Amino acid sequence: MKKEGKQQVWKEYQKDIADNDYYFQRSCIRQNFFPGSEYAFLKILREELGKNIYDDARQTTCTGIGYHSDIIPFETIQTVVARHFALMTEKGFHNFVISCVTSFGIYSEIFETWKEFPSELERTRHYLKEATGREFELPWNMTHASDIIYKFRDEIFSKRKCSLVNGDTGEPLKIVEHIGCHYAKIFPRKGVGGAEFPQVLSGMIESWGGEVVDYPERRHCCGFGFRHYLVMADRGYSVANSKKKFESMEPYKPDAIVCNCPGCTMFMDKWQYVIAEMENKTYGTNGNGIPVLTYEELAGLVLGYDPWDLGLQMHQIDCEPLLDKMKVKYDPALKYAGKDGEELGVPLQPNFIH
């Protein structure tokens, strides 16, 4: 792919990403489905990059999934967000780092609303004071957690134990990147590379030796749909959108999919299983699906972390085909073990997909 023109466009969408001293806002979905990813993110920042990042027990959900499913009033979510800014302020931090793409969209939307409609900010300050007695300052810098990994991608690679290269052929691994709609579609200037040429994940992939797959439906939604997934009757919407992406990427034979948003990671993983069970169709090679990883998991593998410490056993689609290509060392016998190696049983084998 010709990159000169795109690099020019990217230059217009470079965002300011703070160097250090971060307040960490956790993600509901990432904690549930990819708990190893948030652990790896904090470990990478603290132990590999020597950064100061604060993990606050007093946080709650931002209520973003409820808001986009329209059960949470705008006034309520603004005040919940304000409370998190108050906790950051009280701890003396100014750089707010968000682990969830839905939350990132929420914080960005509210931040912009307060700029455009100062009366909303004043009313929120009043509500927060009345409800909790707290006051807050606005963050100086607000980023998605992947922005930090992107910023320090070369430093991470300098500590690598392996790279995104097929150990048998020496060829770069072909990686599909999916940044998630709310990272840059709502406010393109808040995402690295904007909405057209988002660079946050492609920058990591290329810096770590891989090749980005440019396929027709690259920017299409994973199909979460918020209420559409939450209600069983409407889940067809969700799987149909993911299927559109899988069909579009299949001819390029990707070795893996890496996602920015925890929700997208979960859907791209689970819907491959559902499509296989419903239609006997798989999109990887030899009856496998395409492994789907979070960017923290990908960074962790590059840094030589154990795949089972990263939580890759929590994925429905087996990640071993990718691990084998990367020549990552792992013990298959410990995949489904507990913390001291004790047996926790094994998941039932799906009927069709591995």
Added chain:
Amino acid sequence: MTNASPDMNKVFKRITEDVRYKEGLKSCMNCGVCTAICPAAEFYDYDPRLLLTIVQSKDKNKIVALLKSDFIWYCGQCMSCKTRCPRGNCPGLIINVLRKVSQEFGYFTESRMGRQQYAVMRTVGENILKYGYCVHPEAVKPELHPEQGPVWEWIFNNRKDLYERLKGNLNNDGPGTLRKIPAETMKELHSIFEVTGGMKFYSLIDEYSKKKVKEMGFEQDEKNMNRYFMHVYKDTGQGNS
């Protein structure tokens, strides 16, 4: 344009006074780019261009009809329309306003997809107030989520050991993944919901849903409300609930 009743004027006022209406609809020129990019328009009989045309017309009869229909519930909130609109409009944001007002006035129970709000409130809504999380491992029950597959069922059955193995802090005090949200924090969260109208909004969804159950000829007891939950949760409109 037909004459609007006082109630319709109140509805229209609620829509237009919302800052998200002011932000999301400046002046639509009907180019249709939003519809071209919209995943919901591809899957459902949905058309964000038509949505803005109706809202922009200020025809209150048509707007109230929208609020009673499935049409406003089709949007998947991806906000792809925001990126593409040459005028900076955001039909997805107008959808948020219309859905809010549809629930405030009880119109949502008139459509199949609108009635699903009861299920959303009973799942994610209750999770927020019970756990402090939108999603919590104990609430993702395999029988309600068969699409999560056998690996999730294994995680669900071994959640205490597995989250501990992954350095989590499931249901325990202190910081960390899936920690128990402290009681004082939960008190603050509930207080925010009281002060900002979040609690009242849940009550409205509950009350209008109970009214619907009564209209359907059933007692509004717990057993029937649970049956109603499963009905709206599973009903695809094709006789499969």
